[in-house]
Amino acid sequence: xxxxxxxxxxxxxxxxxxxxxxxxxxxxxxxxxxxxxxxxxxxxxxxxxxxxxxxxxxxxxxxxxxxxxxxxxxxxxxxxxxxxxxxxxxxxxxxxxxxxxxxxxxxxxxxxxx
Amino acid sequence: xxxxxxxxxxxxxxxxxxxxxxxxxxxxxxxxxxxxxxxxxxxxxxxxxxxxxxxxxxxxxxxxxxxxxxxxxxxxxxxxxxxxxxxxxxxxxxxxxxxxxxxxxxxxxxxxx
Numbered sequence: 001x002x003x004x005x006x007x008x009x010x011x012x013x014x015x016x017x018x019x020x021x022x023x024x025x026x027x028x029x030x031x032x033x034x035x036x037x038x039x040x041x042x043x044x045x046x047x048x049x050x051x052x053x054x055x056x057x058x059x060x061x062x063x064x065x066x067x068x069x070x071x072x073x074x075x076x077x078x079x080x081x082x083x084x085x086x087x088x089x090x091x092x093x094x095x096x097x098x099x100x101x102x103x104x105x106x107x108x109x110x111x112x113x114x
Numbered sequence: 115x116x117x118x119x120x121x122x123x124x125x126x127x128x129x130x131x132x133x134x135x136x137x138x139x140x141x142x143x144x145x146x147x148x149x150x151x152x153x154x155x156x157x158x159x160x161x162x163x164x165x166x167x168x169x170x171x172x173x174x175x176x177x178x179x180x181x182x183x184x185x186x187x188x189x190x191x192x193x194x195x196x197x198x199x200x201x202x203x204x205x206x207x208x209x210x211x212x213x214x215x216x217x218x219x220x221x222x223x224x225x226x227x
Binding site for chain 2: 099101107
């Protein structure tokens with residue numbers, strides 16, 4: 001079985017603040033893949049990043065960075081110097097065990113206040 | 115990345131009616147998926163489709179649901195007899211492999227009255 005927990009339901013920050021979105025996953029498989037998706041108010045789902053279980057290197061892409069720690073089964077997402085356009089629901093997701101379905105977390109709604 | 119298009123963007127139907135949601139994955143990806151998202155809730159997997167057949171489905175995907183790719187391009191989700199609880203946003207997605215990222219269409223909002 002696979003499970004993704006995003007304990008933060010909603011977060012509000014003031015523009016230019018840094019914010020970290022937490023993601024904790026559960027799987028019995030040693031090979032798995034983690035993802036983050038963004039869902040802006042317009043409703044579409046936008047792929048942000050994919051990470052496999054064998055690569056624990058952190059990743060940085062512009063203002064976005066991801067911290068993958070197998071020891072704590074976490075894959076956290078940090079936005080540096082947040083902007084109003086970052087306001088969205090962010091979903092962490094997991095694929096494991098040769099399954100084809102993506103298991104999504106419940107999402108964290110981020111509101112960036114100008 | 116090439117887009118996935120979905121039609122219609124919004125469908126209103128009466129309970130008990132059949133609906134067909136359409137998806138055109140504009141790429142040569144081989145894996146296709148349907149998900150649904152009830153308003154304000156998380157995204158739930160319905161079914162995956164590869165090589166013109168279902169490769170995996172969830173417990174939500176019961177006998178009321180079916181998928182097909184009738185002409186090699188359009189990928190459809192049919193709900194035979196809609197229920198009020200089928201009201202949701204339905205997303206089509208594609209990927210180049212089961213462990214790769216999925217690219218989602220803009221969704222079809224289904225409202226069952």
